[in-house]
Amino acid sequence: MRFRSAKINSFRTWGLLLTMIGMGLMVLGTAGIVFWGQAGKIVAGIGLVIGLIAMVGSMGIYFWAGMLSTSAVQLQCPQCGKLTKMLGKTDRCMFCRTILTLDPTVATINADDLEEQHSHSSK
Numbered sequence: 001m002r003f004r005s006a007k008i009n010s011f012r013t014w015g016l017l018l019t020m021i022g023m024g025l026m027v028l029g030t031a032g033i034v035f036w037g038q039a040g041k042i043v044a045g046i047g048l049v050i051g052l053i054a055m056v057g058s059m060g061i062y063f064w065a066g067m068l069s070t071s072a073v074q075l076q077c078p079q080c081g082k083l084t085k086m087l088g089k090t091d092r093c094m095f096c097r098t099i100l101t102l103d104p105t106v107a108t109i110n111a112d113d114l115e116e117q118h119s120h121s122s123k
């Protein structure tokens with residue numbers, strides 16, 4: 001899976017999406033009883049079970065994202081200057097989505113180059 005946003009942000013997005021789906025299924029299931037009567041109860045049962053699983057899953061993702069963000073490396077984004085967190089060796093800035101890396105072998109620009117660029121542009 002490749003996300004075009006910071007990893008922590010995408011975990012939160014997925015968690016939220018799953019919660020919405022879970023709640024939607026539960027509401028739909030309950031509405032099924034109203035519309036289809038006896039037959040709707042089966043639909044409601046299935047909807048409630050899947051909805052519950054989705055919500056538990058989303059809570060798991062939220063919890064996981066919380067755990068990950070405590071172990072995430074906090075650093076100042078060289079592009080926008082804001083304080084961001086990154087997971088693993090390569091991640092995107094949470095604010096400007098610049099790709100950041102801790103691995104010097106895959107980096108196209110390093111801190112010294114950036115420093116130089118900044119000092120050049122400020123002159």
Ligand SMILES: [Zn+2]
Pocket residue numbers: 077078079080081082084093094095096097098
């Ligand atoms: Zn940034």
